[in-house]
Amino acid sequence: MIIKFLLIAAALGFGFLMLRRPTLANATAARRLLGALFVLAGIVAVLMPNAVTNVANLVGVRRGTDLVLYILVMLFLFVSISLYQRVHALDQHVTDLTRHLALLDDPRAGSIDLEPGEDRRDRLPT
Amino acid sequence: MLVPAYNEGAVIASTLADLRRDFDHVVVVDDGSADDTATVARAAGATVVRHPLNRGQGAALKTGLEYVRSRTAAEHCITFDADGQHLVSDAVAMLATARDQAIDVVLASRFLGRCEDMPTSRRLLLRSALRFSRVATKLPLTDTHNGLRVLSRQAFERIDLTQDRMAYATELEAAIARNELSWTEVPTTVRYTEYSRAKGQHNLNAVNIVFDLAWDRLRSAP
Numbered sequence: 001m002i003i004k005f006l007l008i009a010a011a012l013g014f015g016f017l018m019l020r021r022p023t024l025a026n027a028t029a030a031r032r033l034l035g036a037l038f039v040l041a042g043i044v045a046v047l048m049p050n051a052v053t054n055v056a057n058l059v060g061v062r063r064g065t066d067l068v069l070y071i072l073v074m075l076f077l078f079v080s081i082s083l084y085q086r087v088h089a090l091d092q093h094v095t096d097l098t099r100h101l102a103l104l105d106d107p108r109a110g111s112i113d114l115e116p117g118e119d120r121r122d123r124l125p126t
Numbered sequence: 127m128l129v130p131a132y133n134e135g136a137v138i139a140s141t142l143a144d145l146r147r148d149f150d151h152v153v154v155v156d157d158g159s160a161d162d163t164a165t166v167a168r169a170a171g172a173t174v175v176r177h178p179l180n181r182g183q184g185a186a187l188k189t190g191l192e193y194v195r196s197r198t199a200a201e202h203c204i205t206f207d208a209d210g211q212h213l214v215s216d217a218v219a220m221l222a223t224a225r226d227q228a229i230d231v232v233l234a235s236r237f238l239g240r241c242e243d244m245p246t247s248r249r250l251l252l253r254s255a256l257r258f259s260r261v262a263t264k265l266p267l268t269d270t271h272n273g274l275r276v277l278s279r280q281a282f283e284r285i286d287l288t289q290d291r292m293a294y295a296t297e298l299e300a301a302i303a304r305n306e307l308s309w310t311e312v313p314t315t316v317r318y319t320e321y322s323r324a325k326g327q328h329n330l331n332a333v334n335i336v337f338d339l340a341w342d343r344l345r346s347a348p
Contacts, residue, residue, distance in 0.1 A: 101178050103197075
């Protein structure tokens with residue numbers, strides 16, 4: 001029964017995660033903490049297989065493998081979303097960089113229809 | 127005159143030759159083409175700004191607008207597709223409308239005007255895209271995602287595009303309403319040639335456009 005609350009809370013959490021713009025430091029910290037947690041949990045689960053079942057029973061899941069599956073699904077969602085956000089942010093950076101480069105090596109920079117020394121603003125309608 | 131181009135080496139020479147008869151200043155943004163688009167465009171007398179990487183039409187157009195804004199004194203900027211689907215005479219007429227009536231944004235409408243050899247599937251898709259755009263942009267448009275537009279300096283200084291790919295067209299239309307720019311539509315002709323049909327957007331890309339816009343809307347909501 002408890003697992004239902006946990007899973008729904010996790011799902012809502014991911015929805016929230018999707019909406020807000022991540023500050024990169026926070027996202028990185030969260031990823032690292034989660035990573036460390038899973039390393040520890042993995043070691044414990046290998047050393048004490050029964051512990052997984054016990055924890056599962058504690059949150060209202062019958063089998064330990066079921067709990068592992070639920071956690072896996074949630075983890076997959078988390079990883080997908082944070083990767084998507086990272087790629088999206090990278091995409092924007094690459095575009096900005098590309099634009100900057102394109103305008104840097106413009107062959108006729110600043111001269112398209114201005115006389116030398118003329119300010120573009122002189123030509124603007126007032 | 128601003129022409130975004132990606133791998134248009136086969137047709138861009140004739141498009142530019144047509145344009146150069148009526149327009150002195152043509153800027154081509156080569157969006158990281160793998161072919162000789164940049165060389166051909168330069169030979170045709172256009173100023174070429176080259177993206178080192180392919181970033182999408184929205185990104186290319188933004189680069190072009192940034193160029194026109196910061197390096198020229200142009201009072202109007204016309205966007206024009208490289209594949210030759212637009213008529214130069216339409217661009218001339220739209221520029222005249224923008225100038226004479228002091229309108230910030232003049233959009234081309236193929237549905238007020240004519241479409242030559244438009245595939246039925248494209249017609250149906252554009253009809254639903256139009257319904258979507260009217261809701262998304264709050265403008266009573268008669269056509270959407272048409273590459274031919276005239277923007278005044280005020281318009282291209284205010285409109286900021288963030289969509290790299292095709293969704294920018296809806297974004298641009300929405301920005302007209304948000305910035306309270308004056309706008310109108312002018313009947314124009316779009317020619318669907320063998321080339322433009324093969325080269326142009328696949329109908330399925332509509333899914334990507336809607337997804338890009340929805341994602342953007344979701345993220346900017348809170």
